[in-house]
Amino acid sequence: MDKAVEVSHLSFRYDTDCVLQDISFHADTGQFFAIIGPNGGGKSTLLKLLLGLLQPQEGSIRIHGKKPPCVEMAYVPQNLALDRQFPITALEVVLGARTRNLSSLGRYRAEDVDRARHALEQTGVLEYESDLFGTLSGGISQRVLVARALASNPTILLLDEPTSCTDKEAESKLLAIIDQLKGSTTIFMVTHHVEVIAPFVNGVLCVHNTALLMDPKEICEHTSFGLYHAPESFKEIP
Amino acid sequence: MFWPLVVGLLVSILGGSIGPFVVIRRIAFISGSIAHSVLAGVGLFLYLDRAIGLPMPPPIYGALLAAIVSALCISRGQRYFKEREDSIIASVWAAGMAIGIILLSKTPGYTSEISSILIGNLLWVSPQDALLLALLTLFSLLFTSLNFQKLKLVLFDEDEAFLQGIETKRLYEQLLILVGIGVVALVQAVGIVLAITMLTIPSLLAGLFCSRLSTMVLAAIVFSMISMGCGLYAAYLLDWPAGASIALCAIVIYGIGHGIQRGKKLGKSGIRTHGTRKGTRP
Numbered sequence: 001m002d003k004a005v006e007v008s009h010l011s012f013r014y015d016t017d018c019v020l021q022d023i024s025f026h027a028d029t030g031q032f033f034a035i036i037g038p039n040g041g042g043k044s045t046l047l048k049l050l051l052g053l054l055q056p057q058e059g060s061i062r063i064h065g066k067k068p069p070c071v072e073m074a075y076v077p078q079n080l081a082l083d084r085q086f087p088i089t090a091l092e093v094v095l096g097a098r099t100r101n102l103s104s105l106g107r108y109r110a111e112d113v114d115r116a117r118h119a120l121e122q123t124g125v126l127e128y129e130s131d132l133f134g135t136l137s138g139g140i141s142q143r144v145l146v147a148r149a150l151a152s153n154p155t156i157l158l159l160d161e162p163t164s165c166t167d168k169e170a171e172s173k174l175l176a177i178i179d180q181l182k183g184s185t186t187i188f189m190v191t192h193h194v195e196v197i198a199p200f201v202n203g204v205l206c207v208h209n210t211a212l213l214m215d216p217k218e219i220c221e222h223t224s225f226g227l228y229h230a231p232e233s234f235k236e237i238p
Numbered sequence: 239m240f241w242p243l244v245v246g247l248l249v250s251i252l253g254g255s256i257g258p259f260v261v262i263r264r265i266a267f268i269s270g271s272i273a274h275s276v277l278a279g280v281g282l283f284l285y286l287d288r289a290i291g292l293p294m295p296p297p298i299y300g301a302l303l304a305a306i307v308s309a310l311c312i313s314r315g316q317r318y319f320k321e322r323e324d325s326i327i328a329s330v331w332a333a334g335m336a337i338g339i340i341l342l343s344k345t346p347g348y349t350s351e352i353s354s355i356l357i358g359n360l361l362w363v364s365p366q367d368a369l370l371l372a373l374l375t376l377f378s379l380l381f382t383s384l385n386f387q388k389l390k391l392v393l394f395d396e397d398e399a400f401l402q403g404i405e406t407k408r409l410y411e412q413l414l415i416l417v418g419i420g421v422v423a424l425v426q427a428v429g430i431v432l433a434i435t436m437l438t439i440p441s442l443l444a445g446l447f448c449s450r451l452s453t454m455v456l457a458a459i460v461f462s463m464i465s466m467g468c469g470l471y472a473a474y475l476l477d478w479p480a481g482a483s484i485a486l487c488a489i490v491i492y493g494i495g496h497g498i499q500r501g502k503k504l505g506k507s508g509i510r511t512h513g514t515r516k517g518t519r520p
Contacts, residue, residue, distance in 0.1 A: 053397055075401060086262060086394050087451050096391045099402040106384045132449050148398070 275334020
């Protein structure tokens with residue numbers, strides 16, 4: 001099978017603070033991985049490295065054999081990271097994913113608007129297309145951001161805690177949408193709810209400065225407890 | 239009164255088309271820094287002209303040069319030196335003012351120019367000033383309309399803009415240069431001290447009534463024009479300084495706008511649910 005993502009001996013540090021050290025893993029096309037780990041463990045940094053927003057100091061990342069950034073990638077950021085007061089509607093947010101396709105006069109084409117509306121329909125939030133993004137609830141705005149990611153027809157999808165501010169119902173709806181993409185799209189999803197997501201995924205990447213790839217069958221309620229509440233002496237073991 | 243009105247109209251279009259980007263990106267402090275640092279360019283051109291005897295174009299060109307250099311210093315400083323943003327802005331602000339003051343102190347007979355730069359000279363503008371402003375306005379409108387969607391994406395979500403292949407740092411730098419150009423235009427109308435007011439107040443007012451960035455730009459232009467018109471009329475009628483009158487009118491109109499919005503909110507009854515008020519601000 002084609003290797004969609006290949007990471008080998010990746011290390012990254014902010015100034016002197018080493019966040020990720022000697023990480024290696026790969027994902028085949030269509031696989032779905034959960035990324036778990038405590039705050040400050042390097043999950044979001046790993047996503048930013050995969051996207052090409054940060055450059056690794058050591059090691060390499062290959063997306064379909066090429067160095068990131070890659071046009072086939074889409075990213076769903078943490079909802080809270082965006083300015084809720086920004087004057088932008090849900091449809092305009094989704095159209096952002098079609099900016100690569102702007103006309104020479106800097107306008108969106110009719111087909112881009114159709115694709116954006118279709119993506120909103122896919123995630124079940126088309127009725128909110130004219131609403132201001134900042135007025136939408138956490139769950140709805142998260143689905144708008146997923147729609148934006150889908151609007152660019154990605155082959156690799158990265159999601160950063162998409163269920164952090166959603167209720168159980170919104171979470172299960174989001175997982176159902178993502179589950180439909182499995183098989184055609186390679187997905188990495190940062191989450192703290194590993195027990196919920198375990199039945200859907202092909203693997204669980206535990207990130208805490210280093211990374212350990214686990215089989216979802218090995219995941220139980222004690223896994224996250226052990227990972228998030230590990231004694232300091234255990235954490236220091238390389 | 240013809241040329242002041244023409245310049246006032248052009249300044250309104252230029253300031254109103256840039257102001258909303260300044261307000262939503264929250265870079266009013268950067269605009270203040272650029273506005274004050276133009277004193278260095280004015281001082282340099284006057285010094286070379288009067289003290290050294292080198293024939294120089296009018297000081298407004300020096301202001302334009304200083305505004306562009308300041309915008310570049312701020313954006314490059316943020317990018318390469320990774321200093322705290324506010325430290326770089328404050329340094330450019332102080333350096334521009336200090337260089338300007340030193341150069342002007344060594345320049346004989348600068349009083350009339352410096353007062354017009356500090357408090358504006360809208361009532362004494364020439365057709366040449368209007369021509370320069372017309373060119374700057376045209377350039378600004380072309381740039382913002384061609385790059386509108388890209389600018390919106392960069393300001394809303396820089397990471398997504400990067401994934402869309404936009405050179406985010408370069409576009410942001412170009413926006414800062416455009417802010418510099420807008421500031422120079424406003425310096426002509428209301429002076430250094432009040433330029434930041436005219437760049438932000440009409441856009442803040444537009445933000446109260448508009449839910450989309452595109453309509454916010456149009457509304458900011460209209461509110462700028464109203465402020466300019468009322469300010470010029472007040473200055474003519476009461477013999478007030480034109481720049482201060484315009485800025486004061488803008489603030490009064492902003493206060494009235496706030497009052498209207500507050501009245502509307504208080505007038506509404508019932509519990510509002512998320513996502514049910516289409517196209518309105520929270």
